[in-house]
Amino acid sequence: SESIVVDERFVLRVPTNLNLSAAAPLLCAGITTYSPMHYWGVTKGKKVGVVGLGGLGHMAVKFAHALGAHVVVLTHSPGKKEDALRLGADEVVVSSNADEMKKHAGSFDFILDAVSADHDINAYINLLGVGGNLTLVGAPAKPLSVAAFNLIGRRRSFSGSMIGGIPETQEMLDFCGAHNITADVEIIPIQKVNEAYERLLKSDVKYRFSIDMASLKSE
Incomplete structure (x- = not known):
């Protein structure tokens, strides 16, 4: 089949300047990372952390950069620094380096955690400033242990997010068209x-x- 019939309520318009092969992942990885940034008000002047530079993380870096935020990639792989900077990160922090992590403690407005492997979530919550939020979009197999005082001491919040609705997805696609954003x-x-x-x-x-x-x- 070269054509299909669908309910118009579920039709999305892909901007004509976007390559369709590279735009296809926007309907999953794109909206999954755009939606929480939109919800938590990522804008120019905010300091945003992206944990993990994979399929989700690389989209998060592109969006945060286009929104005008100061973008920091947090990764356990030093070899990802060059790619992170190419994608739009301003800084790269190796999470296993205690001194680097300590330097950024209490300074982030928003952190998007895209890691599905088991990891210490408290190490990243500790990087949030007063009122900062960490949103989880990765899905670790084991339950995460969160230290209560890491949250309540500075009114930090820890939340999750998963894709988005049709109107927000169209908004995301339009944003991508305006900023020429696609997936690698x-x-x-x-x-x-x-x-x-x-x-x-x-x-x-x-x-x-x-x-x-x-x-x-x-x-």
Whole structure:
């Protein structure tokens, strides 16, 4: 099929200046990271942290940069510094470096945590300033242990977020069109989807796969 019929309430308009292959992940990774930034008022002059530089994290960096925030990527991988700066980060902090983390303690307005592996969430909550928020969009398998006094001492908050509604998704797409934002993608044929899945498990992709649906015709 080359056309489909859908309910108009669920139709989204992709700006014509965006490459469709690179725009496709905006409907997942894009809205997942845009929505909490919109909700918590990320604007020019805010200090924003992004924990993890993967499929979600790289979109968060692009959005925070376009919104005018001072963007700091928090990663356990020193090798990701060059890519983080290319994507729009102003600083990169290696989370295993206690001195670097201490330097930023109590200074963030907002932190987006995109890590799904088990990690110490308190280390990042401690970076929030008075009234700061940390939103979790990653999904660790094990329950997270949060130290109560890390939150109540400075009226910090810890929340979660997952995608967004149709109106907000359209707003996100329009924002992407205005700022020429798309995901960094690797286009693959459908025949390599299993190989791509194995690579995904190894975090061997920068930063999203897009499937060339025309490759279905060769099946």
